Amino acid sequence: MKIDNSALIDSNVLIYAADLESEFQENARNLLDQGMDGKVSLCVSSQVLLEFFSVVTNPRRVNNPRSPEDAIEEIKKYLSSRLTVIVPGDEITEKILDLCKRHPVKGQGIFDLQMVATMLSNGITKIYTYNVNHFRPFEEIEVLTP
Secondary structure, three states, rough: OOOOOOOEEEHHHHHHOOOOOOOHHHHHHHHHHHHHOOOOOEEEHHHHHHHHHHHHHHOOOOOOOOHHHHHHHHHHHOOOOOOEEEOOOOOOHHHHHHHHHHOOOOOOHHHHHHHHHHHHHHHOOOOEOOOOHOOOOOOOOEEEEO
16 A cells, blocks of 8 residues: 555654643644644554553653543544554565664664554655654655654
8 A cells, every 4th residue: 555645653743742741742733733634644553553552651651641541532533533544564574574684673673663664565655753863774764853
């Protein structure tokens, strides 16, 4: 599947958009709102949504954690908006291993690599993130900041 001109929103953009205390909240919220309204073509992956849930419900990761029910309601808003949800394809493991040969990673870095593999298997070549350095090594994609 190819999603023309779309960009993936990384989980940190969703997290900052939901965090009223974040210095990035306004820019993250503006971008997310534009995507949810269909003014810009944005997508999320199932991995991004799970990472969002994991962080915003964890009191060790955020100052004001949400209840699981609140986090689920927020995710449902994304799912009912004009954001496209992408998922890994059948060949995702092979794509991850191929990328790993070209971009060796260790530990948690494998999850960023999985995100890139999911993007590429869906024809997505742009990502909005605040973790620019995590994705800069991947010349296959363009890294943007909200």
